[in-house]
Amino acid sequence: MEYIPESRQQLILCCECGTAIPPNPANMCVNCVRSIVDITEGIPKQATVHWCKNCERYLQPPATWLACDLESRELLALCLKKLRGLVKVRLIDAGFVWTEPHSRRIKIKLTIQKEVFAATILQQAFEVEYVVASMMCPDCTKVMAQNMWKAMVQVRQKVDHQRTFFYLEQLILKHNAHQDTINIKEVKGGLDFHFAQRSHAIKMCDFLASMVPTRAKTSEQLISSDIHNGTSNYKFTYSVEIIPICRDDLVVVPKKTANSLGQIAPLTLCTRVGNVLHLIDFRTLQTTSVTGFAYWRSEDITPVCSMRDLKEFYVLDVELLGPRHGRYALADITVQRMADVGRNDCEFIVRSHLGNLLAYGDSVLGYDLDSANINNANFEALRHEDVPSIVLVKKSYSERRRKRKNRNWRLKTLDKDDGELAPKKQDKEKLEADFETFLRDLEEDPELRQNINLYKDAEAAQRARSAIGDNDDDMADSDDGEDAPEVPLEELLEDLKIDDEDDEEMDM
Structure with a gap:
């Protein structure tokens, strides 16, 4: 019995080159269609995008600047526009x-499609090259020019230390509240934040008010005015007091x-400062x-x-x-001044809130009100029984115990x-002492x-271990009791560092 093969698809000849092809409405092969019709015609193969080298943002015409990472969806959308x-085309x-x-x-x-003839769709892929041209954005132009800030936030606190500003600095870094600043200036008693837009300064004031109790005052200065169109240019200053x-x-x-605060005692301790003041x-x-x-x-609440x-x-x-x-x-805690230990039997029984944090032999920091020179009208108006001799504040750790902790x-x-x-040498030493207290x-x-x-910070830990050296065993023998507190390892974050030298080696 003779085998009969299956029927094959019928082919036709291309009307241009004569190649056998499956039937299609154009009666032409793909190569001939592409040689006759170019669906990429009218689409530029080269273009230019403008990039600010200071803030690393790209210009989206007419006047919008966007922050885009390389090979990101945002940059792709900007280039396609x-x-x-x-x-x-499609x-x-x-x-x-x-x-x-x-x-x-x-x-x-890019891969595009377009209908070239009746019921004939052609698909084609091609590349477009963009040249990244450097161009300074208006915000960076104002930064480079002198006195071109639009609004300034002056943050001040009437205290004799900088612990609050160290704390605020970390809050600003965590919430990235400084991203819109064009300059941060350190002045005596606080910080000055400069902004290119007034809305950014108002946003910073709202952020500070949500973190610590503040009050703000606003002032404006006329820089220039145009009498023909009735426009004026102002500089705004926001004075924020903590x-x-x-x-x-x-x-x-x-x-x-x-009495309005719940019949609390007239003499209290501040345990924490957040968006409200916590007293105990x-x-x-x-x-x-x-x-x-x-x-x-x-x-009228005064320290x-x-x-x-x-x-x-x-x-x-x-x-x-x-x-x-x-x-x-x-608890009732019996204490003695550290200067009187071994010299006399002058002891004090103090009512304190640190009962579960202290034990025999510990050191504690407190206020000695008997020897303190306090010039305050509200304090002088207190009754004698409302003023204790000593107010204990927090547990103290010796320097040798702290050095044992890396x-x-x-x-x-x-x-x-x-x-x-x-800053003078004395101011630097005071600033370093305040920062150590904050740590x-x-x-x-x-x-x-x-x-x-x-x-x-593994390098800091290694330096601390090297500084201790052979004296570690001696310090361990000389200090008894509970060690100084330290930050658990699980609370620490990894910090990614990219050096320029490493980038150059990778490029080579």
Whole structure:
């Protein structure tokens, strides 16, 4: 029996070149159709995109500047909008072709379709090359020119230390609130933030008010005016004042204000400063919160002692009384001035909120009100029984115990301009001491660390271990008791560093 093959598809000859092809409405092969019709006609194969080398943003005409990463969807959309002929064809696919990062060239491969004859659709792929031209954006132009800022935020606090500004600096870095600043200037008593737009300055004021109790005042200065069209150019200045009460300050509250705050005692301690002020009665563990509006309305809540007035005491006995509030416990603590240890038997029994944090042999920092020189009308109006001899504030750790702990973390800082401020040697030493106190507060208070990004620093830990050297065993033998607090490793973040030298080696 003879095998009969299956019927094959019928072929026709191309009307141009005579090649056998399947039937199609044009009766031509693909190569002949492409030679006759170019569907990419009208689409430019080269274009130019403008890029600001200062802020690394791209220009989207007519006047919008966008921050786009290389080979990102945003940059692809910006490049496609530069091709006007795409509206006449159907875009099937678009993607980047790799180019050298320093070549200032961007290549995109496009796949398009278009109906060339009746019921005949042609698909074609081609590349478009973009030249990245440097062009300074208006915002960076104002930065380069002198006195071209539009609005300024002056942040001040009437205290004799910089701990609050160290804390604010970390909050600004974590929330990236400084991205719109054109300059940050460090001045005596605070910081100045310069902005190119007034809305950015208002946004910074709102951010500061959400973090700490503040009040702001606004002023404006006329720079120029056009009488023909009735327009004027102003510079705006926002003066932001932070509440002059800090953590661990001894605060006196007038009787009338204390009654409105829940009948709290007139003498309290400040335990934390957030968007409200947290106060605690160290003799009853009663707590209250003071908003910025309530403080600025009367301004009669004043600090009488700050961290500069802290004295060291030696704990002789701790008798817990039972009541607790969070991490605090009420107790009667017997202490002696550190200067009197071994010299006399002058002891004090102090009612304090640090009952569960102290034990026999510990050191504690507090305010010695018997020897303090306090010039405050509200404090002088207090009754004698309302003023204790000593107010304990927080546990103290010796320097040798702290050195045993290798500080394997670090903080980022803002890029600030000192301007005309030239700190003296004494001011630098004071600033370093305030920063060290802030770092110790971070180690001791987990709640304070929650709002701050801490980064791993293996090099600092190695330097600390090298500095201790052979004296580590001697310090361990000389110090007994609980070690100084440290930041757990799981709370630290990895910091990615990209050096220019590494980039050059990779390019080679």
